[in-house]
Amino acid sequence: MTLVPADPHASAGCCADHSGAPCIAWPSGAVDHYTLYTEGDELYEAMHASIAGATQRIALETYLWSDDEVGRRLADALRERALAGVRVEVIVDAVGSAGRFSRRLHRGLIAAGARVRRFHRWRWTAPGRFLRRDHRKLLVVDDRTVFLGGFNIHRESARSVVGADRWRRQPRVRVGGTLARAAGGLFDAFWSGDREWTAAEDTGDVLVPNLSPICRRQLRCLYLRLLRSARRRLAVTTPYFVPDELTQRELVAAARRGVDVRLLLPARSDVSIAQWAARAAYQQLLLGGVRIYEFQPRVLHAKTAVADGAIATIGTANLDYRSLFVNYELNLFSATRGLCAALERQFGADLEVSAEVTLDRWVGRPWPLRVAEAIGWVARRWL
Secondary structure, eight states: OOOBOOOTTSOOHHHHTSOSOOSSOOOOSOOOOOEEEOSHHHHHHHHHHHHHTOSSEEEEEESOBOSSHHHHHHHHHHHHHHHTTOEEEEEEETTTTTTTSOHHHHHHHHHHTOEEEEETOOOTTOGGGGGSOBOOOEEEETTTEEEESSOOBSGGGOHHHHGGGSOBOOOEEEEEHHHHHHHHHHHHHHHHTOOOOBEEOTTSOEEEESOBTTBTTHHHHHHHHHHHHOSSEEEEEOSSBOOOHHHHHHHHHHHHTTOEEEEEEESSOSSHHHHHHHHTTHHHHHHTTOEEEEEOSSOBOOOEEEETTTEEEEESOOBSHIIIIISBOEEEEEOOHHHHHHHHHHHHHHHTTEEEEOHHHHHTOOHHHHHHHHHHHHTGGGO
């Protein structure tokens, strides 16, 4: 399947006043064709198996790649395929992997014949672009298999390396067919500098970057539509929750029309100021009927949402300003019944080890926490 621009005849209302149709097709009627991974070790093994079988090309895009046990093993696998004549292309974000993606890894890949680009390295001649990061995560093998989701390449995701303290990572999916070919086209477009395209899969599922020729905030438009589509239940998981005013209003509006709205957020975060900013929004949401849970066992890094068990999104975008308005992101929106059900089951399992934040408890929190929240909220657009 080739990349196609968003329909030029579609209504841009969702981008202008958020009341019209989405800029791309809304998924419907898909059948089961995904493999879901909820543990890093399982994902990495599946990625290595696919890489080992590559005969034509491997395209990898990631925000964070560490020179550690996990990162070095992946680099070795890619070097082996490159030396065997497979075309290997890698995009690594310069900021996300700063201090982690070492020169040794970089040079080793180049020496084997792979092509490697560090996205938006600092340039004095273009300082503004440094703020816009490539937060996408994508592995495409021979345009037949694609791995999607919020996975980074580092030891923190591997139970085999760090044990029970591994991060609760983003569920990741593997799929083939036309969506894999579309993902390959999305990678090629990004590699060539064309970053405003929409990929659609013919079962109705869509793989969505956050820019298109007629919509500069495409992911936000579809995320808002997902929130509005809920009639019974809405399950949202995000590690960095810094919602703009409209997103907050839509969550409250869903709760007030009788939807069981539940947010799963981290009790402890790897970015403290982002957590402060998130908690600054709690009181308004709690007053509006939204239920908030904080995941207790370890760092939460999952990014999913499911409405009524019928529509789900999984990908790289957080519900924060940087993901929705600044960074390059990539999300799958799916009506696949099995995928929606699996994500709901995972959400339910996570709630069992989470603590609910009640309004009574929250209004009585100590003043130092209120000061921290104010600091985080002021800085929210830069997180």
